[in-house]
Amino acid sequence: MPKSATSTDFPILETYLDAIWMEKGLSENTLAAYRRDLQAFARWASLRHQKTTDISRADIENYLAHLLQAKRSPRSAARALSCLRGYYRYLLRSGELREDPTLDLDSPRLGRPLPKTLSETDVDALLKAPNLEDPIGFRDRCMLELLYACGLRVSELTGLTLSQLSLNQGVVRISGKGGKERLVPVGEEALHWLQRYLKEVRPALLGETPSDVLFPSRRAQMMTRQTFWHRIKQHAMTAGIQKSISPHVLRHAFATHLVNHGADLRVVQLLLGHSDLSTTQIYTHVARQRLQSLHAKHHPRG
Structure with missing residues (x-):
């Protein structure tokens, strides 16, 4: 050692x-x-x-x-x-002490850090950033739409297969942490992009390679999380977004925007795949902070 x-x-x-x-x-x-x-x-x-x-x-x-x-x-x-x-x-x-001086000693209060997120305007700019003339750009647009529509973890997104997606029912079946499965509605906008992608783009990306991977890489293989992380960074630069961004920031944006628009916290918990509601409650603080900033900006006595 x-x-x-x-x-x-x-x-x-x-x-x-x-x-x-x-x-x-x-x-x-x-x-x-x-x-x-x-x-x-x-x-x-x-x-x-x-x-x-x-x-x-x-x-x-x-x-x-x-x-x-x-x-x-x-x-x-x-x-x-x-x-x-x-x-x-x-x-x-080991018998070196008779009493533990740390017994019943309270830890310093941490205070939960608020997650980084994006405004709805930033998200819209990011989704429009990929070049749709390029098959890879079209794939990225579809991935971003799905990521924001469903609040997926990046590993859940890159690991998706065709068998997990149901266009008819408009849902995606996610295998999350601990092998727990959840059904997440996709939404009309993301479904529109998925339908176009599956028909117009995915066959070109795969070529002659048989695969069940929903979003293959240039080599017709499952994309790594790191690759998509770099892709989203590039699209953020194209969109002119100055904030630090990662796939997880879009997951936070998904949850924050739902809460801002009045979604029930337990519904958000189910959609995110959180096992404990306390993990989801951080988004109430984000929403409250947003309301306070709006009040301070627009109220004559703010």
């Missing part, structure tokens, strides 16, 4: 790191992150003439306050606390 140059300064930390490396099979990057957090704490304690085995609950609270005062994010401080919890539980089990 690789060790840092300062690891001999803190032998008890390295004993713990060796133990969790063996027990959990941690990657080198994860192990390095644990080491950085633990050594930073040990250095902080040594400046206060303390050892990590002499720490009280109040000391842990002071350390977290120190991290926040040093402009570390609440998420970073919460990760440091999680690391310390594992360390002190190990010391408790």
Whole structure:
């Protein structure tokens, strides 16, 4: 197991790191992150003439306050606390300590970051960006239409096969995370593009290659997520969109625009394939933020 140059300064930390490396099979990057957090704490304690085995609950609270005062994010401080919890539980089990100073200690409040999204004007410009004279451009237009119409994950989009699509019923059958299936309505606009694509473009992309892939690459194979990510970046540049954009931003736009137009949150949850409603509730905050900005911009007392 690789060790840092300062690891001999803190032998008890390295004993713990060796133990969790063996027990959990941690990657080198994860192990390095644990080491950085633990050594930073040990250095902080040594400046206060303390050892990590002499720490009280109040000391842990002071350390977290120190991290926040040093402009570390609440998420970073919460990760440091999680690391310390594992360390002190190990010391408790090994008999080095009688009490766990991290017991019942609350994590710093994170506050959920709002997802990046696009305005309806931006989405319209993006959808119109691909060159329809080029079969690849036509395919991309169809993929963007479907992505926005259904709120798919990029892996769900690139992995679609003909058997998952029903033009007659106007739905697409998605196999999402954990193998959970959901039926998502496609919508008239996306259906229009799909019908044209299947008739006019897909046969040309496949040539003589038999395939069930709905959106094949130039080589008549299943497209990678990375390829589509680069394609959507190019189309965003063509559309003059300055914001950072990815396929997932269109998924967020799908959900945000539904909520903005009054869609029930549980319906949005089903369409997105979220197993927990709390994951979907972030879009109520996005909608509220949008309403507040509109009020501030247009109300005479805003």
